[in-house]
Amino acid sequence: MNQPTEAFLTGQSASNAAPNAVTSPTAAGRPLPHESARLHVAGEAHYIDDLPELAGTLHCALGLSPVAHGRLLGIDVAALKAESGIAAVITAADIPGTNDCGAIVHDDPILAQGTVHYLGQPVFAVLSADRETARRVAARAASFLQIEPLPAVLTPEAAHAAGSYVVPPMRLQRGNAADAVAQAPHRTSRTLKLGGQEQFYLEGQISYAIPREGRGMHVHCSTQHPSEMQHVVAHALGVHAHDVLIECRRMGGGFGGKESQSAVFACVAAVAARRLGRPVKLRLDRDDDFLITGRRHCFVHEWTVGHDDEGRVLGAQVEMVSRAGFSADLSAPVMARALCHFDNAYWLPHVDVQGFCARTNTQSNTAFRGFGGPQGAFAIEYILDDIARALGRDALDVRLANLYGTTQHNTTPYGQVVEDNVLHPLIDQLVSESAYRARREAATAFNQNSPVLKKGLALTPLKFGISFNVVHLNQAGALVHVYTDGSILVNHGGTEMGQGLNTKVAQMVAHTLGVKPERVRVTATDTSKVVNTSATAASTGSDLNGKAAADAAQQIRTRLAQHLSERHGLPADAVRFADDQVHVGELALAFEDVVMGAYMARVQLWSDGFYATPKLHWNRETMTGRPFYYFAYGAAVSEVLVDTLTGEWKLLQADVLHDVGQSINPALDIGQVEGAFIQGMGWLTSEELYWHPQSGKLMTHAPSTYKIPTASDLPEAFNVKLFANRNVEDSIHRSKAVGEPPLLLPLSVFFAIRDAVSAVGSHRVSPPLRAPATPEAILDAVDAVKAAL
Incomplete structure (x- = not known):
């Protein structure tokens, strides 16, 4: 590196x-090193669970719904209180204020009331002086609940077919996509499933609520949004915002999972602390964290695209359906960003993209690094990859043919001019420094003499808009x-x-x-x-x-x-x-x-x-305006080796060139790029989510069933470099954001795997490779290619 x-x-x-x-x-x-680096190494960097517990502290555990959908007929509170070591029980009836912690729409109860909406939804809380006692009792939640099961909708496809959404559908249009597709020399269509992703922060969700004099409440909360936690806790307690203090020194990771979804834990801890007049700590186990909280939205893409003989996209009609879960949470802005990032790095003259946030009886999905942008960009990259196969061209050349221009063809479908486009010199530099063309020839020669092991190579660029797509948050x-x-x-x-x-x-x-x-x-x-x-x-x-x-x-x-x-x-x-x-x-x-x-x-x-932030304006009804202050750019070349008999694969080399403007701290920025690359690679290759098709239980709810990348998944050659640039906008130090944009870089890994699978059929067939590209998915794609020959 x-x-x-x-x-x-x-x-x-x-x-x-x-x-x-x-x-x-x-x-x-x-x-410079991270300001807490020495503290981390010495074990002196305090997280919430490291804080000394005050005298009288009680530990809280949550009783979860055992069914995906049902009428909550009763909770045997008396039996819960009779359990040895249980000091108190909290239900929705004990919340003095509003039983809601929805981020945008008020449709997300703190504790279930009347109806349970997913398997794993918090229904009650038990408190004990001993954390293990509280956990053991809460784990037997089904014994204390009377629930009448109701039909459950468990997939976004089923919800979409029923027209069931958490927010109204949205649409981004430019030109006349239907006519452009109809008149195009060539057309391609596909339906594609793209999986979600668990944040898997190292420090799980935790809140420690301490009652203060008067009506005051001090909550130590592992959250990315202290002000929102202040508001939801105040509403739950029925007090003013000035009565609530939220404090967060540091988190052990967040990735979006602690933007809105830390709310339920902060609220439960605060309600219990207020009712009992004692400090209350609520720290989730990893399994409960998985079962309760949402994650990156799964998407189902369906498209019909028209293109010319050079591979230029002339018109695109796209439908995106996301798994929102049972409530709105942040699904609407996530979908809006997905639609706005469908173009990624490319000029698309005629576009009609529709977004549907499907209501399912599963966890409410939420923010995750990239916030819909990676899901949107994945679609256009897959489209261009299909076009390249259909034309028998190198996918890089098709991508280059569609790139945004600098003086013309430089306006996005939502009307923002791309004023700082450095895609062309950045890609040229990466192509040269990574020896892409020579390695393409070498991979072709290798594959011709290797019937089982196949090499794949792909270069994918990115353009990522920076700013909240709700103007007042900036x-x-x-x-x-x-x-x-x-x-x-x-x-x-x-x-x-x-x-x-x-x-x-x-x-x-x-x-x-x-x-x-x-x-x-x-x-x-x-x-x-x-x-x-x-x-x-x-x-x-x-x-x-x-x-x-x-x-x-x-x-x-x-x-x-x-x-x-x-x-x-x-x-x-x-x-x-x-x-x-x-x-x-x-x-x-x-x-x-x-x-x-x-x-x-x-x-x-x-x-x-x-x-x-200046210059921002956005009309969410017409989906036009300037939602982003500037764009960050990047590109990556990935080379993989795939075993077509087992579906196993290995990333041999990754070359990354990423634009962070004038870096404030290059060491931190390179670390962020490296981390985003590996995290995104996990999303697209190994991190498969699976819900039981009958019960709706999330089966991949622990490290034993959900595989994130490890150090052994890094390529031996991992070349990460910052592109020499300076933000044209007056950002801090003329730098550019680095948190989310580089998560799109490992799209190159997925398409390198697809390239290797395509080599099974001498690149005459476009492999129907789904994401994540697990060994099972790879073998399915290999079989499909062989069957089509």
């Missing part, structure tokens, strides 16, 4: 620096305090889930004030400090919170410069902040001395900062 050198990083940062920016070695752009606040010893404390509304957000924010504050990053400390996210925050999601964490923190630091810097200007009789622009010092003309002053002097002169040494 390639890491950029310090010389390269320093040179890149200096050459692309904005006017008057700090260009010393202390500035942003350096590959805002953030921060506080920066400078103490008289020159140390700096920062608090912002983002949450740290291992991605390095706090590290980048600290770097940008240090960069703005011209000091060493060691001076800066970032504290836990806390709704009593920075209020009305947006979720740390949509890859906007650094963009929003970095800008807000830099704004606060800039205000302090301006005050200090003005103070020194007046004191030394020089213009303010003669004051420079760099190298951990403040330079006033020819005089170099220690930063802490300047700060102490300013304090003595009664200069304000703290400030609040705010940022709202």
